[in-house]
Amino acid sequence: MGYEPGTAPEPVTLLIGEISEELMTIGESRAEYRIFDGISLDTARKTIGIGGIVFNVRPIIFRQLKDADAVALFICTAGPLIGEMSRKCMQEGDLLKGYVYDVIGSEIVENAADRMQEDIRETALSAGKKITNRFSPGYCGWDVAEQHTLFTFFRNNFCGITLTESALMNPVKSVSGIIGIGAGVRFAPYQCNMCDDKNCIYRNRKTKV
Amino acid sequence: MTELLEKISSCVEYGKVDINSPYPPAMKGQEGAFELTRQALDAGINPGEILEEALIPAMSRVGQKFSRNEIFVPQMLMAAKAMNSSMIHIRPYYLSGQTKRRGTFIIGTVTGDLHDIGKNLVAMMIEGAGWEVLDLGVDVSTEKYILAAEENPGAVIGLSALLTTTMENMRKTVAILKEKFPETKILVGGAPVTAEFCERIKADFYSPDPQGAVDYLKTIA
């Protein structure tokens, strides 16, 4: 939300506690990934091919993936309920509560993605490999519309995520993307260094809540 | 008199809704925007004066602090809630025509986009600046904007988009609106939108935050 630790006003911290507890018991988040070996990397075009299907990930992400010999494609969601609860609060005039639901929803999907990433990391590790950070269409120059290509790998996904024509995932609290796997890839502990979006609120988020 | 107005103003600024609201701690147990506005009206203060001298300046301070990153979205929402509690008493005077608004602002998130938090914040702050706000919601088709513009001649229109894909829909909607209503001012915003994009699609104004939109509206009404 932007606050330095310990500086958020009381109703905000109270609501965060209350809603986190409520949502903990619901546990609707889901993640799904598929690992593909035998990928083709085109250094000139900065693209990654999986069985004839090509992702135009652009230079920033390509640089991170260029040493991979496999990739994991993933989709992940916090589920539909959280968005509905947020909207309901907003409509009833409880804007603050609606907003806290919204922010926690983002946090839930990010956490689910973290756990999924950990799972992929362990799988890779058992084969003596490492993983990169996760990258999403719509970030670092990768066209958000390429989610359409990504979703061809997840027809009938058990996460229940659908994609609109405008490449918006429904439920809104969802993320999609790619992770590189290989003996020679690197995990960047501070991902923001490789991106140049100065307006991104995730920048420096480690120090803020 | 002015003391009461000042009190109302700081209640709104700090999100003190009514006597029961525990926030901010320093105002615990004290009357809030709801009670004080009633008192002001009962004391014969003109509703327009409450609006101009207390509510609008309070929301403007809130918007400025938000622009400077001194407060964040939750405090802006709390202020808006306090403002709304005050408006419960003032709204009837709008309906009777005794108090006038600065104009009408139509806002919506463009076709294909479901994001609404940012748009809601803009709507709230513009309402707080004394405008009547017509919120068309999310995934708003060009036809809906056209209908609203026809029903509200002279209204200003705001469009929000949060994905680069839906920015394309924003461009299309703006083009059609400008063709049909060349005089209508159009504001655009949302995370991926820029001033440069605004210029390219021939919208009138871009702001990265609500206060910029409020400041712009002041220059045209």
Ligand code: B12
């Ligand atoms: C939190 C977040 C998420 C969360 C929650 C998403 C949600 N919408 O609820 C999660 C993690 C789920 C997520 C997912 C994704 N996200 Co995201 N996300 C964000 C983030 C960091 C903040 C968005 C937010 O809630 N902001 C808070 C609100 C209050 O701000 P706001 O809506 O921008 O509104 C303010 C201003 O823009 C302005 N404003 C808004 N409308 C208007 C209108 C007018 C007229 C005016 C004057 C002003 C104005 O005023 C508001 C108040 O200040 C932004 C980056 C950023 N810094 O904004 C990316 C961002 C929106 N996401 C982005 C992307 C790409 C995605 C994904 C597609 C990634 C992926 N492949 O998984 C998915 C899509 C999800 C989906 N359902 O399809 C991109 C979108 C741009 C693009 N490339 O298309 C952004 C901009 C990040 C980036 N790359 O720069 N995301």
